[in-house]
Amino acid sequence: MEPLALRYFREVAAHGSVRHAAERMFVAQSAVSRQITLLETELGVPLFERHARGMLITEAGQLLLQYSNDLRTRFDELRGMIQEYETLRRGHAEIACVEGLMTSFMPEAIHGFSHANPAISMGVITIGSQAVAEAVAEHRYDLGVLFGSAPRSDLVELARMPQPLYAVVSPSHPLAHRSRCTLADIAPYPVVLPDRSFVIRQLVDRVCVTRKLSLSRMVETNTLAFAQMLVTGSSTHVSFLPVDLLTPSIKQGTLVGLSMDEPSLKSGHVTLVASRTRKLSLAANHLANYLAERMAAKRRPRAR
Known part of the structure; x- marks a missing residue:
């Protein structure tokens, strides 16, 4: 040559x-x-x-x-x-992801990628958005998926996917017959909230301050799965979950999702990020491209 x-x-x-x-x-x-x-x-x-x-x-x-x-x-x-x-795209890739995508999107994406690239092994961990950003920026993980936009200048955004937040209730809850609600509608009921390390919580708190509302916080937790289970077994509790985590329960009829009449909650999204100062390996680059394609093709599902 x-x-x-x-x-x-x-x-x-x-x-x-x-x-x-x-x-x-x-x-x-x-x-x-x-x-x-x-x-x-x-x-x-x-x-x-x-x-x-x-x-x-x-x-x-x-x-x-x-x-x-x-x-x-x-x-x-x-x-x-x-x-x-x-040589069949050999290698290994590490990805850190927020919990909200671990029920539907991420398992489906990893299964599809593994089928197409059987010689590439992967490591997947679930942590909060801030921890995802730090882990990728510090080169401890090749890729990250976090809620909202990249919070650091040393991260580059590779793709985004809509991920609106819904108010979540059981089918026996007084609000279950509605398709949408406001935070004022939720205020009378006990609320299960993710702790302040979650971007979800930060968004909800911000709206509460703007609207001068106070929610009846009953339980605070560091796992969305636990919040989901508490609401499933209650006729009074309410929580807030991203649509990807919520969709399987809606299909099973165990939960009802109410669209929120709050722009900042309806316009939520997740972002695929990588370090701006690190060159991805070929394996990690294949995974990044695959996830970006899946995120671009993902249509915003109906929550009810």
Whole structure:
């Protein structure tokens, strides 16, 4: 892939002699000299100073040598990537994800990716959005999926997916017959809230302050699955869950989701992020592209 003239030039630069370069490459000295002359003619500058004892590379020649070395390095990287691709995309990727996507989206995505890329192993962990951002920025994980937008400048957003928040009640709850509600409608009922490490909680608290509302906090928890179970077994409790976590329970008829008449809650989204300062491995890049495609194709489902 390297041009013949550059190969001859590299050998002359390395040995300081046309004769030595020709001997190493098993060609005539005239062939080497001709290629060097053609390069100098094309570039319009001398690449070597000719002396009785050999060839001394010029400053312009040094620039060309650096270019030639960079070209070979990039080609070696390309060859390695192609070889990795041809060996069934082998490798390993690590991803950190918020809990709200661990019920539906992430299991389906990981299953689909594993089927298409059986030689790539993965590590998946569930942590809060802030912890996801820190883990990816500190290169402890290749990729992250967090609620809301990337909170740090050293993260790059690769894809977004709508993830509105719904008020969640059991089918026996007084609000269950409704399709939508406000926080004022929820205020009279005991509420199960995720703790303040969750972006969900931060959004709800922000709306409460804006609307000058106070919710009847009954339980505070660090897991959405527990909040979901408490609401499922109660005719009075209310909680707030992202649509991806909520959808399976709605299909089973064990929970009812009420659309919130609050723009900041209805417009919620999750974001796929990577470190801005880290080059993804080929395996991690394949996973990132796959997740981005799935997030782009994911239609916003109806919550009821």
